[in-house]
Amino acid sequence: xxxxxxxxxxxxxxxxxLILEGIAFYWLTNGNIYHNSRIVKTVHGITRGLEQRxxxxxxxxxxxxxxxxxxxxxxxxxxxxxxxxxxxxxxFEPVNDTTAGQQYQFTSARVINNSVNKQKNFITINKGxxxxxxxxMALTDGKNVVGMVVGCSGNFSVAISLLNLDFRLSARLKxxxxxxxxxxxxxxxxxxxxxxxxxxxxxxxxxxxETTAFSAVFPEGIxxxxxxxxxxxxxxxxxxxxxxxxxxRQVQHVNVIGNLKREEQLELExxxx
Amino acid sequence: xxNTILKYGLITVVLILLQILVLNNIQFSGYVNPYVYIIIIxxxxxxxxxxxxxxxxxxxxxLIDLAAGSPGMHASATLLAGFARPxxxxxxxxxxxxxxxxxxxxxxxxxxxxLIYASAIVLIHHTxxxxxxxxxxxxxxxxxxxxxxxxxxxxxxxxxxxxxxxxR
Numbered sequence: 348x349x350x351x352x353x354x355x356x357x358x359x360x361x362x363x364x365l366i367l368e369g370i371a372f373y374w375l376t377n378g379n380i381y382h383n384s385r386i387v388k389t390v391h392g393i394t395r396g397l398e399q400r401x402x403x404x405x406x407x408x409x410x411x412x413x414x415x416x417x418x419x420x421x422x423x424x425x426x427x428x429x430x431x432x433x434x435x436x437x438x439f440e441p442v443n444d445t446t447a448g449q450q451y452q453f454t455s456a457r458v459i460n461n462s463v464n465k466q467k468n469f470i471t472i473n474k475g476x477x478x479x480x481x482x483x484m485a486l487t488d489g490k491n492v493v494g495m496v497v498g499c500s501g502n503f504s505v506a507i508s509l510l511n512l513d514f515r516l517s518a519r520l521k522x523x524x525x526x527x528x529x530x531x532x533x534x535x536x537x538x539x540x541x542x543x544x545x546x547x548x549x550x551x552x553x554x555x556x557e558t559t560a561f562s563a564v565f566p567e568g569i570x571x572x573x574x575x576x577x578x579x580x581x582x583x584x585x586x587x588x589x590x591x592x593x594x595x596r597q598v599q600h601v602n603v604i605g606n607l608k609r610e611e612q613l614e615l616e617x618x619x620x
Numbered sequence: 621x622x623n624t625i626l627k628y629g630l631i632t633v634v635l636i637l638l639q640i641l642v643l644n645n646i647q648f649s650g651y652v653n654p655y656v657y658i659i660i661i662x663x664x665x666x667x668x669x670x671x672x673x674x675x676x677x678x679x680x681x682x683l684i685d686l687a688a689g690s691p692g693m694h695a696s697a698t699l700l701a702g703f704a705r706p707x708x709x710x711x712x713x714x715x716x717x718x719x720x721x722x723x724x725x726x727x728x729x730x731x732x733x734x735l736i737y738a739s740a741i742v743l744i745h746h747t748x749x750x751x752x753x754x755x756x757x758x759x760x761x762x763x764x765x766x767x768x769x770x771x772x773x774x775x776x777x778x779x780x781x782x783x784x785x786x787x788r
Contacts, residue, residue: 363671364703367678368696374685375692375752394687460689464646464653466754469689512754533759 395459395503399473402459406599413600420489451566454479454603461508463536463595468508472601475499483564485604491570491592492516492558493601504603510536510595517562518571518589521555523548529556529571529589536595538575541587548585550577556589563609624665632660632680640687643777651766654773655694657684658745659781661702662738663725666718670706677702690753697749701741708740726782738778739771746771 355362406413456478460471474480476499486493486506494506494514507514510531518541519526527543541556554574560567572589580586606612639657646654661677681695688694709718714729726734746767754763 360670360674360703360706363674364699367674367699368703371678371681371692371696371699373692375696462644464644465690533754534762 395471398460398471402457402599406457409597409599412597416489416600450606450608452479452605452607454605456480456504456601456603458599458601459503461595461598463508463510466512466533468510468595469497470494470506470508470598470601472504472506472603473502474603475502475504477501479605480504480603481605483609484606485565485569487565487569487602487604488593488598488600489602491572492565493593493595493598495564496603508595509539509591509593516565516571517559518556519559520544520548520550520574521557521568523550526559526561527584527587537591539572539589539591541574541589542580542584544585544587546579546583546585550574550585550587552577556587563606563612566604566606628660628664631663632676635660636680636683636687639684644688651769652773653766653770654777655684655746655749655770656774656777656781658698658701658742658774659738659778661698661705661745662741662778663723665721665723666709667720670702673702673705674699693749693752696752697745700748701745704744705741708737708744712736712740725785726779727786734782735775735779738775742771742774742778743767746774 454474456472456474458470459473460469462468470486470493472480472486480496480499482496482498484496486495492509494508494511496504496506498505509516512531512533514531516529517526518529525544525548527541529539529541531539544550552574556571556574558565558567558569558571570592572591572593574587575590576588578586578588635657639655643654643656646652657680660680661673664673664676677698678695681698684694684698685691709724712733714733718724719728722728724734724737729737750763750767750770
Protein backbone atom coordinates (compact mmCIF):
# COMPACT_ATOMS: atom_id res chain seq x y z
CA UNK A 348 0.00 0.00 0.00
CA UNK A 349 2.77 2.41 0.99
CA UNK A 350 4.66 1.53 -2.15
CA UNK A 351 1.58 2.31 -4.19
CA UNK A 352 1.17 5.69 -2.46
CA UNK A 353 4.84 6.49 -2.98
CA UNK A 354 4.52 5.56 -6.59
CA UNK A 355 1.49 7.81 -7.01
CA UNK A 356 3.27 10.71 -5.29
CA UNK A 357 6.38 10.31 -7.36
CA UNK A 358 4.61 10.23 -10.67
CA UNK A 359 1.65 12.46 -9.89
CA UNK A 360 2.48 14.71 -12.84
CA UNK A 361 2.47 12.00 -15.41
CA UNK A 362 -0.70 10.56 -13.94
CA UNK A 363 -2.57 13.86 -14.02
CA UNK A 364 -1.25 14.44 -17.53
CA LEU A 365 -2.34 11.04 -18.79
CA ILE A 366 -5.79 11.30 -17.23
CA LEU A 367 -6.46 14.75 -18.68
CA GLU A 368 -4.98 13.86 -22.06
CA GLY A 369 -7.17 10.78 -22.04
CA ILE A 370 -10.24 12.92 -21.45
CA ALA A 371 -9.20 15.29 -24.23
CA PHE A 372 -8.66 12.49 -26.71
CA TYR A 373 -11.86 10.76 -25.74
CA TRP A 374 -13.65 13.98 -26.45
CA LEU A 375 -11.70 14.52 -29.65
CA THR A 376 -12.57 11.14 -31.13
CA ASN A 377 -16.14 11.10 -29.95
CA GLY A 378 -17.09 14.68 -30.53
CA ASN A 379 -15.49 15.17 -33.87
CA ILE A 380 -18.02 13.26 -35.89
CA TYR A 381 -19.55 16.44 -37.25
CA HIS A 382 -19.44 18.19 -33.92
CA ASN A 383 -22.61 16.56 -32.82
CA SER A 384 -21.59 15.44 -29.36
CA ARG A 385 -23.94 16.33 -26.60
CA ILE A 386 -21.45 18.47 -24.69
CA VAL A 387 -20.72 20.64 -27.66
CA LYS A 388 -24.43 20.97 -28.31
CA THR A 389 -25.23 22.10 -24.78
CA VAL A 390 -22.41 24.58 -24.63
CA HIS A 391 -23.17 25.80 -28.11
CA GLY A 392 -26.59 26.63 -26.78
CA ILE A 393 -24.92 28.99 -24.33
CA THR A 394 -22.39 30.55 -26.69
CA ARG A 395 -25.01 30.77 -29.40
CA GLY A 396 -26.71 33.66 -27.66
CA LEU A 397 -23.48 35.63 -27.92
CA GLU A 398 -22.82 34.50 -31.46
CA GLN A 399 -26.29 35.47 -32.52
CA ARG A 400 -25.80 38.94 -31.13
CA UNK A 401 -22.49 39.39 -32.95
CA UNK A 402 -24.06 38.09 -36.15
CA UNK A 403 -26.94 40.51 -35.76
CA UNK A 404 -24.54 43.42 -35.63
CA UNK A 405 -22.57 42.11 -38.60
CA UNK A 406 -25.75 41.59 -40.61
CA UNK A 407 -26.86 45.11 -39.94
CA UNK A 408 -23.66 46.49 -41.38
CA UNK A 409 -24.04 44.68 -44.66
CA UNK A 410 -27.75 45.27 -45.24
CA UNK A 411 -26.97 47.24 -48.35
CA UNK A 412 -25.26 44.36 -50.12
CA UNK A 413 -27.91 41.92 -49.03
CA UNK A 414 -30.60 44.19 -50.35
CA UNK A 415 -28.92 44.42 -53.71
CA UNK A 416 -28.63 40.69 -53.92
CA UNK A 417 -32.26 40.17 -52.96
CA UNK A 418 -33.42 42.68 -55.51
CA UNK A 419 -31.41 40.88 -58.18
CA UNK A 420 -32.85 37.55 -57.24
CA UNK A 421 -36.33 39.01 -57.08
CA UNK A 422 -36.16 40.27 -60.59
CA UNK A 423 -34.82 36.98 -61.88
CA UNK A 424 -37.73 35.19 -60.22
CA UNK A 425 -40.23 37.67 -61.56
CA UNK A 426 -38.91 37.01 -65.03
CA UNK A 427 -39.43 33.33 -64.56
CA UNK A 428 -42.97 33.75 -63.25
CA UNK A 429 -43.69 35.89 -66.26
CA UNK A 430 -42.54 33.13 -68.57
CA UNK A 431 -44.50 30.38 -66.84
CA UNK A 432 -47.87 31.97 -66.22
CA UNK A 433 -49.99 32.67 -69.26
CA UNK A 434 -53.15 34.38 -68.16
CA UNK A 435 -56.24 33.29 -70.03
CA UNK A 436 -54.70 30.25 -71.61
CA UNK A 437 -56.34 26.89 -71.16
CA UNK A 438 -53.16 24.88 -71.48
CA PHE A 439 -52.76 24.64 -67.73
CA GLU A 440 -55.32 22.94 -65.52
CA PRO A 441 -55.40 23.77 -61.79
CA VAL A 442 -53.98 20.94 -59.70
CA ASN A 443 -55.12 20.33 -56.16
CA ASP A 444 -52.01 18.59 -54.92
CA THR A 445 -49.64 21.51 -54.86
CA THR A 446 -46.54 19.39 -54.51
CA ALA A 447 -47.46 16.98 -57.31
CA GLY A 448 -44.82 18.09 -59.71
CA GLN A 449 -42.52 19.71 -57.22
CA GLN A 450 -39.21 18.04 -56.62
CA TYR A 451 -37.32 20.60 -54.58
CA GLN A 452 -38.42 22.55 -51.58
CA PHE A 453 -36.67 25.77 -50.63
CA THR A 454 -36.27 27.26 -47.18
CA SER A 455 -34.29 30.38 -46.46
CA ALA A 456 -32.15 30.57 -43.34
CA ARG A 457 -29.54 32.75 -41.77
CA VAL A 458 -25.95 31.79 -41.03
CA ILE A 459 -25.18 32.27 -37.34
CA ASN A 460 -21.78 30.62 -37.17
CA ASN A 461 -19.27 30.05 -39.91
CA SER A 462 -15.54 29.69 -40.36
CA VAL A 463 -13.13 29.54 -43.26
CA ASN A 464 -9.78 29.23 -41.55
CA LYS A 465 -9.86 25.64 -40.33
CA GLN A 466 -9.25 22.48 -42.28
CA LYS A 467 -12.74 21.26 -41.48
CA ASN A 468 -15.20 24.10 -41.55
CA PHE A 469 -18.83 23.94 -40.54
CA ILE A 470 -21.74 26.33 -40.84
CA THR A 471 -24.50 26.73 -38.29
CA ILE A 472 -27.87 28.04 -39.49
CA ASN A 473 -30.82 29.27 -37.50
CA LYS A 474 -33.39 26.73 -38.66
CA GLY A 475 -33.77 23.11 -37.68
CA UNK A 476 -36.06 20.14 -37.66
CA UNK A 477 -39.00 22.21 -36.40
CA UNK A 478 -38.77 24.19 -39.63
CA UNK A 479 -38.51 21.08 -41.76
CA UNK A 480 -34.75 20.95 -42.19
CA UNK A 481 -33.30 17.45 -42.37
CA UNK A 482 -29.79 16.06 -42.80
CA UNK A 483 -28.61 15.68 -46.43
CA MET A 484 -30.30 18.83 -47.60
CA ALA A 485 -28.29 21.16 -49.80
CA LEU A 486 -27.17 24.66 -48.88
CA THR A 487 -26.81 27.42 -51.46
CA ASP A 488 -26.41 31.15 -51.14
CA GLY A 489 -29.26 31.63 -53.61
CA LYS A 490 -27.35 30.69 -56.72
CA ASN A 491 -24.18 28.88 -55.71
CA VAL A 492 -23.14 25.91 -53.64
CA VAL A 493 -22.35 26.50 -49.96
CA GLY A 494 -22.59 23.13 -48.21
CA MET A 495 -24.74 20.28 -47.01
CA VAL A 496 -26.74 19.83 -43.79
CA VAL A 497 -25.34 17.08 -41.57
CA GLY A 498 -27.20 17.46 -38.31
CA CYS A 499 -30.23 19.22 -36.88
CA SER A 500 -31.55 20.15 -33.49
CA GLY A 501 -34.97 21.71 -33.00
CA ASN A 502 -34.11 25.20 -34.11
CA PHE A 503 -30.58 24.95 -35.47
CA SER A 504 -28.75 22.92 -38.05
CA VAL A 505 -25.08 22.26 -38.65
CA ALA A 506 -23.95 22.01 -42.24
CA ILE A 507 -20.64 20.79 -43.57
CA SER A 508 -19.16 23.61 -45.60
CA LEU A 509 -17.67 23.13 -49.04
CA LEU A 510 -14.49 24.31 -47.32
CA ASN A 511 -14.09 21.02 -45.47
CA LEU A 512 -11.62 18.28 -46.28
CA ASP A 513 -14.42 15.73 -45.88
CA PHE A 514 -16.77 17.38 -48.37
CA ARG A 515 -17.15 15.74 -51.78
CA LEU A 516 -19.41 16.89 -54.53
CA SER A 517 -20.22 15.56 -57.94
CA ALA A 518 -19.58 18.43 -60.36
CA ARG A 519 -19.47 18.84 -64.11
CA LEU A 520 -18.20 21.22 -66.72
CA LYS A 521 -21.08 23.16 -68.12
CA UNK A 522 -19.60 23.34 -71.60
CA UNK A 523 -18.94 19.65 -72.21
CA UNK A 524 -21.03 17.93 -69.54
CA UNK A 525 -18.17 15.75 -68.32
CA UNK A 526 -18.35 15.22 -64.58
CA UNK A 527 -15.80 14.69 -61.86
CA UNK A 528 -15.55 15.07 -58.13
CA UNK A 529 -14.94 18.37 -56.41
CA UNK A 530 -13.07 18.68 -53.13
CA UNK A 531 -11.36 21.41 -51.16
CA UNK A 532 -7.63 21.06 -50.58
CA UNK A 533 -7.56 23.09 -47.39
CA UNK A 534 -5.42 25.89 -48.75
CA UNK A 535 -7.39 28.88 -49.90
CA UNK A 536 -11.08 29.54 -49.22
CA UNK A 537 -11.44 30.99 -52.75
CA UNK A 538 -10.42 27.84 -54.59
CA UNK A 539 -11.45 24.18 -54.77
CA UNK A 540 -10.15 21.30 -56.86
CA UNK A 541 -12.00 19.32 -59.52
CA UNK A 542 -10.60 15.85 -60.17
CA UNK A 543 -11.40 12.90 -62.42
CA UNK A 544 -11.89 14.83 -65.65
CA UNK A 545 -10.12 12.74 -68.32
CA UNK A 546 -7.37 14.44 -70.31
CA UNK A 547 -8.88 14.05 -73.76
CA UNK A 548 -11.53 16.62 -72.88
CA UNK A 549 -11.04 20.17 -74.01
CA UNK A 550 -11.10 22.37 -70.93
CA UNK A 551 -10.42 26.06 -71.06
CA UNK A 552 -9.89 28.68 -68.43
CA UNK A 553 -13.12 30.39 -67.40
CA UNK A 554 -15.40 27.41 -68.06
CA UNK A 555 -18.27 27.23 -65.62
CA UNK A 556 -18.40 24.32 -63.17
CA GLU A 557 -21.84 23.32 -61.86
CA THR A 558 -23.51 20.54 -59.86
CA THR A 559 -24.94 17.34 -61.23
CA ALA A 560 -28.06 15.71 -59.83
CA PHE A 561 -26.28 12.40 -59.20
CA SER A 562 -26.02 12.71 -55.45
CA ALA A 563 -29.74 13.45 -55.13
CA VAL A 564 -28.73 16.27 -52.79
CA PHE A 565 -28.13 19.26 -55.05
CA PRO A 566 -30.44 20.10 -57.92
CA GLU A 567 -28.81 20.03 -61.32
CA GLY A 568 -27.02 23.12 -62.55
CA ILE A 569 -26.30 25.00 -59.33
CA UNK A 570 -23.18 27.08 -59.90
CA UNK A 571 -19.93 26.19 -58.17
CA UNK A 572 -17.19 28.23 -59.79
CA UNK A 573 -15.01 28.97 -62.76
CA UNK A 574 -12.04 26.99 -64.08
CA UNK A 575 -8.94 28.82 -62.97
CA UNK A 576 -5.96 26.57 -63.59
CA UNK A 577 -5.63 23.27 -65.45
CA UNK A 578 -2.84 20.88 -64.62
CA UNK A 579 -2.06 17.30 -65.52
CA UNK A 580 -1.98 15.30 -62.35
CA UNK A 581 0.35 12.62 -63.70
CA UNK A 582 -2.35 10.06 -64.32
CA UNK A 583 -4.89 10.31 -67.11
CA UNK A 584 -6.83 12.99 -65.35
CA UNK A 585 -6.66 16.72 -65.02
CA UNK A 586 -6.34 18.47 -61.71
CA UNK A 587 -8.46 21.57 -62.21
CA UNK A 588 -8.42 24.46 -59.78
CA UNK A 589 -11.84 26.06 -59.56
CA UNK A 590 -12.35 29.61 -58.41
CA UNK A 591 -15.50 29.48 -56.29
CA UNK A 592 -18.42 31.80 -56.96
CA UNK A 593 -19.39 31.86 -53.31
CA UNK A 594 -17.43 34.13 -51.01
CA UNK A 595 -17.52 32.02 -47.87
CA ARG A 596 -16.27 34.86 -45.74
CA GLN A 597 -19.47 36.78 -46.19
CA VAL A 598 -22.19 34.15 -46.57
CA GLN A 599 -25.10 35.34 -44.45
CA HIS A 600 -28.33 34.17 -45.99
CA VAL A 601 -28.62 30.68 -47.35
CA ASN A 602 -31.24 28.69 -49.16
CA VAL A 603 -31.76 25.17 -47.87
CA ILE A 604 -32.88 22.90 -50.65
CA GLY A 605 -34.57 19.61 -49.84
CA ASN A 606 -35.14 16.98 -52.48
CA LEU A 607 -38.68 15.68 -51.92
CA LYS A 608 -38.04 12.67 -54.14
CA ARG A 609 -34.63 11.76 -52.78
CA GLU A 610 -35.79 8.76 -50.81
CA GLU A 611 -37.71 7.36 -53.73
CA GLN A 612 -34.64 7.66 -55.94
CA LEU A 613 -32.24 6.12 -53.43
CA GLU A 614 -34.62 3.26 -52.70
CA LEU A 615 -34.90 2.39 -56.35
CA GLU A 616 -31.16 2.65 -56.88
CA UNK A 617 -30.51 0.42 -53.90
CA UNK A 618 -32.49 -2.42 -55.45
CA UNK A 619 -30.06 -2.68 -58.33
CA UNK A 620 -26.73 -2.06 -56.64
CA UNK B 621 -0.66 34.94 -2.99
CA UNK B 622 -4.29 35.90 -3.52
CA ASN B 623 -3.07 38.90 -5.47
CA THR B 624 -0.99 36.76 -7.80
CA ILE B 625 -3.87 34.39 -8.42
CA LEU B 626 -6.20 37.28 -9.18
CA LYS B 627 -3.65 38.82 -11.53
CA TYR B 628 -3.16 35.60 -13.47
CA GLY B 629 -6.91 34.96 -13.52
CA LEU B 630 -7.47 38.35 -15.09
CA ILE B 631 -4.72 37.84 -17.67
CA THR B 632 -6.21 34.46 -18.50
CA VAL B 633 -9.70 35.83 -19.04
CA VAL B 634 -8.44 38.70 -21.20
CA LEU B 635 -6.30 36.41 -23.34
CA ILE B 636 -9.06 33.87 -23.84
CA LEU B 637 -11.46 36.62 -24.90
CA LEU B 638 -8.81 38.04 -27.23
CA GLN B 639 -8.32 34.62 -28.78
CA ILE B 640 -12.02 33.89 -29.22
CA LEU B 641 -13.25 37.27 -30.34
CA VAL B 642 -10.34 38.55 -32.41
CA LEU B 643 -7.64 36.04 -33.29
CA ASN B 644 -9.97 33.15 -34.16
CA ASN B 645 -11.44 35.39 -36.84
CA ILE B 646 -8.11 36.08 -38.50
CA GLN B 647 -7.79 34.41 -41.85
CA PHE B 648 -4.49 34.97 -43.52
CA SER B 649 -3.93 32.88 -46.64
CA GLY B 650 -4.94 29.66 -44.90
CA TYR B 651 -1.50 29.16 -43.42
CA VAL B 652 -1.48 31.53 -40.49
CA ASN B 653 -3.64 31.03 -37.40
CA PRO B 654 -2.04 32.61 -34.35
CA TYR B 655 -2.91 30.98 -31.05
CA VAL B 656 -1.67 33.50 -28.55
CA TYR B 657 -3.54 32.10 -25.55
CA ILE B 658 -0.61 29.71 -25.01
CA ILE B 659 1.13 32.61 -23.25
CA ILE B 660 -1.05 31.77 -20.24
CA ILE B 661 1.00 28.58 -19.79
CA UNK B 662 4.26 30.42 -20.41
CA UNK B 663 3.77 33.06 -17.75
CA UNK B 664 2.68 30.95 -14.76
CA UNK B 665 5.17 31.58 -11.92
CA UNK B 666 8.07 29.22 -11.55
CA UNK B 667 6.84 27.97 -8.18
CA UNK B 668 3.48 26.76 -9.53
CA UNK B 669 3.18 23.01 -8.87
CA UNK B 670 3.19 21.17 -12.16
CA UNK B 671 -0.18 19.54 -11.58
CA UNK B 672 -1.72 23.01 -11.34
CA UNK B 673 -0.01 23.94 -14.60
CA UNK B 674 -1.57 20.85 -16.18
CA UNK B 675 -5.04 21.65 -14.88
CA UNK B 676 -4.81 25.29 -15.97
CA UNK B 677 -3.59 24.13 -19.39
CA UNK B 678 -6.41 21.65 -19.75
CA UNK B 679 -9.15 24.11 -18.84
CA UNK B 680 -7.71 26.88 -21.00
CA UNK B 681 -7.71 24.52 -23.97
CA UNK B 682 -11.19 23.38 -23.04
CA LEU B 683 -12.56 26.93 -23.08
CA ILE B 684 -10.97 27.66 -26.46
CA ASP B 685 -12.35 24.38 -27.76
CA LEU B 686 -15.86 25.17 -26.61
CA ALA B 687 -15.75 28.57 -28.24
CA ALA B 688 -14.23 27.32 -31.47
CA GLY B 689 -16.37 24.17 -31.64
CA SER B 690 -13.36 21.91 -32.03
CA PRO B 691 -13.73 19.25 -29.34
CA GLY B 692 -10.51 18.19 -27.65
CA MET B 693 -8.00 19.66 -30.09
CA HIS B 694 -6.85 22.68 -28.12
CA ALA B 695 -7.27 20.87 -24.80
CA SER B 696 -4.87 18.07 -25.74
CA ALA B 697 -2.35 20.38 -27.42
CA THR B 698 -2.26 22.88 -24.56
CA LEU B 699 -2.06 20.06 -22.04
CA LEU B 700 1.00 18.64 -23.81
CA ALA B 701 2.60 22.09 -23.80
CA GLY B 702 1.92 22.34 -20.05
CA PHE B 703 3.40 18.90 -19.53
CA ALA B 704 6.52 19.80 -21.47
CA ARG B 705 7.01 23.07 -19.58
CA PRO B 706 9.06 21.74 -16.63
CA UNK B 707 11.36 19.81 -18.97
CA UNK B 708 11.91 22.84 -21.19
CA UNK B 709 12.57 24.98 -18.11
CA UNK B 710 15.12 22.49 -16.81
CA UNK B 711 16.90 22.36 -20.17
CA UNK B 712 17.32 26.11 -20.49
CA UNK B 713 17.84 27.02 -16.84
CA UNK B 714 20.05 30.14 -16.37
CA UNK B 715 23.49 29.59 -14.84
CA UNK B 716 22.49 30.52 -11.29
CA UNK B 717 19.10 28.82 -11.40
CA UNK B 718 15.65 30.33 -11.12
CA UNK B 719 14.70 32.87 -8.52
CA UNK B 720 11.87 31.13 -6.62
CA UNK B 721 9.64 34.19 -6.38
CA UNK B 722 10.01 35.36 -9.95
CA UNK B 723 7.56 35.16 -12.80
CA UNK B 724 8.87 33.62 -15.98
CA UNK B 725 8.82 36.79 -18.02
CA UNK B 726 11.15 38.64 -20.32
CA UNK B 727 11.60 41.30 -17.64
CA UNK B 728 13.08 38.77 -15.20
CA UNK B 729 15.34 36.65 -17.41
CA UNK B 730 16.05 38.68 -20.53
CA UNK B 731 15.09 38.60 -24.18
CA UNK B 732 17.26 35.69 -25.36
CA UNK B 733 16.12 33.33 -22.62
CA UNK B 734 12.47 34.23 -23.10
CA LEU B 735 12.67 33.81 -26.88
CA ILE B 736 14.07 30.28 -26.55
CA TYR B 737 11.56 29.38 -23.88
CA ALA B 738 8.57 30.75 -25.79
CA SER B 739 9.65 29.24 -29.12
CA ALA B 740 10.03 25.80 -27.59
CA ILE B 741 6.60 25.81 -25.94
CA VAL B 742 4.86 27.42 -28.93
CA LEU B 743 6.39 24.90 -31.33
CA ILE B 744 5.33 21.98 -29.15
CA HIS B 745 1.82 23.37 -28.87
CA HIS B 746 1.40 24.24 -32.56
CA THR B 747 2.86 20.98 -33.81
CA UNK B 748 0.43 18.97 -31.70
CA UNK B 749 -2.49 21.21 -32.53
CA UNK B 750 -2.08 21.28 -36.29
CA UNK B 751 -1.39 17.59 -36.60
CA UNK B 752 -4.42 16.78 -34.48
CA UNK B 753 -6.46 19.16 -36.58
CA UNK B 754 -5.67 17.50 -39.92
CA UNK B 755 -5.36 14.07 -38.27
CA UNK B 756 -3.40 12.55 -41.10
CA UNK B 757 0.17 12.52 -42.31
CA UNK B 758 -0.67 13.18 -45.93
CA UNK B 759 0.29 16.76 -46.82
CA UNK B 760 3.00 16.44 -44.18
CA UNK B 761 5.14 19.32 -45.40
CA UNK B 762 2.22 21.65 -45.86
CA UNK B 763 1.23 21.05 -42.25
CA UNK B 764 4.84 21.75 -41.23
CA UNK B 765 4.72 24.99 -43.17
CA UNK B 766 1.48 25.97 -41.45
CA UNK B 767 3.03 25.16 -38.07
CA UNK B 768 6.11 27.28 -38.77
CA UNK B 769 4.26 30.29 -40.13
CA UNK B 770 1.63 30.25 -37.38
CA UNK B 771 4.35 29.84 -34.74
CA UNK B 772 6.16 32.88 -36.06
CA UNK B 773 3.00 34.97 -35.83
CA UNK B 774 2.12 33.65 -32.38
CA UNK B 775 5.67 34.41 -31.20
CA UNK B 776 5.46 37.91 -32.61
CA UNK B 777 2.24 38.50 -30.69
CA UNK B 778 3.70 37.06 -27.50
CA UNK B 779 6.83 39.21 -27.77
CA UNK B 780 4.66 42.27 -28.34
CA UNK B 781 2.66 41.50 -25.21
CA UNK B 782 5.88 40.93 -23.24
CA UNK B 783 7.44 44.19 -24.43
CA UNK B 784 4.28 46.00 -23.42
CA UNK B 785 4.35 44.41 -19.95
CA UNK B 786 8.04 45.11 -19.59
CA UNK B 787 7.63 48.72 -20.61
CA ARG B 788 5.04 49.44 -17.96
